[in-house]
Amino acid sequence: MATLVAPVQHSHIEDAKALYKACKGWGTDEKAVISILGHRTAAQRQQIRLAYQNLYQEDLVKRLESELSGAFEKAVYRWILEPADRDAVLANVAIKKACPDYHVIIEIACVHSPEELLAVRRAYQLSYKLSLEEDVAAHTTGDLRKLLVALVSVLRYDGPEINARLAKSEADILEDAIKNKAFNHEEVIRILTTRSKAQLMATFNRYRDDCGTSITKIIRNAIKGAGTDEDALTRVIVTRAEKDLKVIKEVYYKRNSVTLEQAVAKDTSGDYNAFLLTLLGKAD
Amino acid sequence: MATLVAPVQHSHIEDAKALYKACKGWGTDEKAVISILGHRTAAQRQQIRLAYQNLYQEDLVKRLESELSGAFEKAVYRWILEPADRDAVLANVAIKKACPDYHVIIEIACVHSPEELLAVRRAYQLSYKLSLEEDVAAHTTGDLRKLLVALVSVLRYDGPEINARLAKSEADILEDAIKNKAFNHEEVIRILTTRSKAQLMATFNRYRDDCGTSITKIIRNAIKGAGTDEDALTRVIVTRAEKDLKVIKEVYYKRNSVTLEQAVAKDTSGDYNAFLLTLLGKAD
Incomplete structure (x- = not known):
């Protein structure tokens, strides 16, 4: 992949x-x-x-x-680090901004396996002499803090077991919360931040069966019409090139009817462009 | 020790x-x-x-x-398990009670080093096919949930570095919260559940210097006047006999002017009594 x-x-x-x-x-x-x-x-x-x-x-x-220099330097720097160290840098840069990039924290917390996230937390402590959750908590407030701190702290159960009864009762909780527009509902945060990925999939499937609509849509808008979010583009390509970038390319094509390579070629230039296309698997 | x-x-x-x-x-x-x-x-x-x-x-x-059978069986059972497995059992029993023993969860989360707590979380998942934070979150609500889930989920930074400026500003936050009796204050929970133990000690020392009183008093009331909380007694002795029970015995004596052995001898009997006294270091 x-x-x-x-x-x-x-x-x-x-x-x-x-x-x-x-x-x-x-x-x-x-x-x-x-x-x-x-x-x-x-x-x-x-x-x-x-x-x-x-x-x-x-x-x-x-x-x-x-x-x-520039976006090329950033991309090479992120690429050359070990994956856990790289994510620690990404998380630190994201949370220390005047307007923190919360979606980077969410991405790091949710894309990784439980053990990978734990490796990022260890790398973060080694580099910054503070815990990731500590920095996230200190730079956020309110509901966002509740959600983000819980997301980066959890060591989710990683097994395949699911509890169908629980999926039903928690799908009901989600349905109630969404109907009442209580998006800060504590129970919603609890479910999303503690249940295993397998259990969450069961809950979401149950929700879809009950409500007729899907609760989640994975939206990757790294490349927008006007201007390019280079940081996001670099992040996705650098962190996924050795994992599942092939799948992302396929999904990207299905959604946008242009290939990710075409989009990258159009919106970037020079060495930065050449480097990203290399990581995307283009023959030299 | x-x-x-x-x-x-x-x-x-x-x-x-x-x-x-x-x-x-x-x-x-x-x-x-x-x-x-x-x-x-x-x-x-x-x-x-x-x-x-x-x-x-x-x-x-x-x-x-x-x-x-009885308290003796329970004590032997807890004793024979590996420490992380034992704590997983203790946590599970505590949280699944009709009236959960929240103090057991707090004890497990706070007494251990960050790596020891992580080992307990791994053991919990192996035994129960769920994460500890997941079960704690599902059996609590409100402020207690916020506190307990954060306490069991954190991987605190374990280094000796402290930030004196931060200790001052967070001692002020604690002072404000205590003055205003806002004990559920989000900032208090954030500080207590994310800062390293070294940083918390610096903050508490700063608080004591500024306010003239100590913020913490460690209270162990496992043995009360009327009736014995056998579960707590077993838990403390079994979990600490190989760690720091000698220190606990000294503190107990200073506080109560009777030895812990005397108290145990008075309030327990039979094999259970003999077993606890053995773990307390009594010569056979």
């Missing part, structure tokens, strides 16, 4: 040397950076970073940050 | 055989059960359980449950 095209065999020492060469002297060979890093898995990228450190006593991440 | 007296060397096969003998035929040799299990560490108890299973194709825990 990944779009990333990476070789099974590669020499991380040769890769480190090639990256050193790409960064040496005036200017940077961005194409070389893309052709290497855009075709390496998370594990391979860590080996390259380690080899680079050993060969040149310098952090590859810092070097690239000083060589690259 | 533990009170448990356990041999460095022991044969878990011999222990398993001795326990089998103690349970065989009519009646049970409770003294033998106490003299073995009351002197074995958590790791040793697990080895004995495994050896018993291999020797007799029977679960020692189930066998003991059928042989023993």
Whole structure:
């Protein structure tokens, strides 16, 4: 389901040397950076970073940050980090903004498996000497705080078991809450933030059967008509290229009747464009 | 700081055989059960359980449950489980009661290190196919739910770093909340449920310096004048015998001017009494 095209065999020492060469002297060979890093898995990228450190006593991440710029730099920086560290950075940047990007927090909390979310929370503590829930709680208030803190703190049960009786009773609770427009209803927050994904699917299916309409619509509006949200675009492509970006591409095409590659090609340019298209699986 | 007296060397096969003998035929040799299990560490108890299973194709825990009874049975059952499994059982029993024992949930959430609490949450999921936070949320409402769900869900930062400026500002928030008797104040819940223990100590110290009184008093009222809360007594002794029961004994004596052993001796009897005193470190 990944779009990333990476070789099974590669020499991380040769890769480190090639990256050193790409960064040496005036200017940077961005194409070389893309052709290497855009075709390496998370594990391979860590080996390259380690080899680079050993060969040149310098952090590859810092070097690239000083060589690259703009949206391309941001995308490469997020890409090169280990997934949990990357999400910790994304979460921290999102919550520390003057107007926090709450949807980034929701995305991190909901897209991951329980164990992956736990890894992000551990990475966050290592980097920031605070817990993720602590920072989220300190930068939010009211119902939003209730929802977000619970979403990032929960270790959902990950098993396949569902309780049909519970699905019925909680579908009723959701129906009542939606009818009465009580969207801040504590019970709604409780259900959404504590039940397992399997149980929630059962509840949502039950709701759909009872009410005739689906309770959820997954809306990804990273690319809008006017202007591009580069942060969101980078985030989705970088975090999903090794996971399920192929599926996202398919859904995107079905919804929009243009391919995600076409949309990216139209709304971005230069090295940033080339890098995203590489991660989307385009042949060099 | 533990009170448990356990041999460095022991044969878990011999222990398993001795326990089998103690349970065989009519009646049970409770003294033998106490003299073995009351002197074995958590790791040793697990080895004995495994050896018993291999020797007799029977679960020692189930066998003991059928042989023993009352408060003694409960105490032995809790004692023989691995600490995380034991806390999962304690939490489940507490939250499923018609009138839930909320203080048990608070105790489990607050006494443990962040990693220990996480181990309890994992054990809970394995045993009950639901998350701890899910069950706590489903059996509580209102402010109590907010507090308890947050307490069991948090993975507090465990480092020693403190932020003095933050301690001052959050001590002020606590002072305001207490003055205005707004004990359900969202900010109070946020501070107590997300900050690291080191940061909370700094905040509480700051509060004491500013207000002249201490914000916390640790009150253990497991043994009251009239009647004994056997569940609480068992819980404290069984869960702390290998950790810090020695310190608890000292604090108990300072507060009550009788030793914890004297209080236990006065308020309990029989095998239950003998077992608790063994875990309290009394020589056989």
